[in-house]
Amino acid sequence: xxxxxxxxxxxxxxxxxxxxxxxxxxxxxxxxxxxxxxxxxxxxxxxxxxxxxxxxxxxxxxxxxxxxxxxxxxxxxxxxxxxxxxxxxxxxxxxxxxxxxxxxxxxxxxxxxxxxxxxxxxxxxxxxxxxxxxxxxxxxxxxxxxxxxxxxxxxxx
Numbered sequence: 001x002x003x004x005x006x007x008x009x010x011x012x013x014x015x016x017x018x019x020x021x022x023x024x025x026x027x028x029x030x031x032x033x034x035x036x037x038x039x040x041x042x043x044x045x046x047x048x049x050x051x052x053x054x055x056x057x058x059x060x061x062x063x064x065x066x067x068x069x070x071x072x073x074x075x076x077x078x079x080x081x082x083x084x085x086x087x088x089x090x091x092x093x094x095x096x097x098x099x100x101x102x103x104x105x106x107x108x109x110x111x112x113x114x115x116x117x118x119x120x121x122x123x124x125x126x127x128x129x130x131x132x133x134x135x136x137x138x139x140x141x142x143x144x145x146x147x148x149x150x151x152x153x154x155x156x157x
Contacts, residue, residue, distance in 0.1 A: 014085050017063070019077050024068035026077045028084065029061045035088055039095055040064075043087040051080070 017027040030040070040062055044053045047066065054065040066080060098105070 016081055019074055021074045024072050026066040026081060028064045028081055032060050032062055035092055039091045042091040046087050
């Protein structure tokens, strides 16, 4: 593969910078042009149940430091690096799909919210009475569903 400028050391993927089995730490480096920052955050978030994750940026690369919450061996840490790379791809695709469908998401949300209003074209009895709102903007609660639960053993008073 030929890289622009003939630089064979150009980083085009993630790269394991270091692995330390004694401290269960792993350091990865990523080219900043490869993934948006939001994708990096989302992928890192998936790992916070298994490791302490620190994100940093050095020049044209992101540096991701993992320290496992429980002792793990080097093979498991290498597996974690592979899982992180896969998660980066999954999050990048998820972001792309959300961006491509943004208008549809907004339209469906507007319909759902509109269905809660009396004018929304949904049910005849909306949750929000736009013509005669109460103090809170909602219709009356004849069944008392909004009343707070207090008293002994969860009974309403």
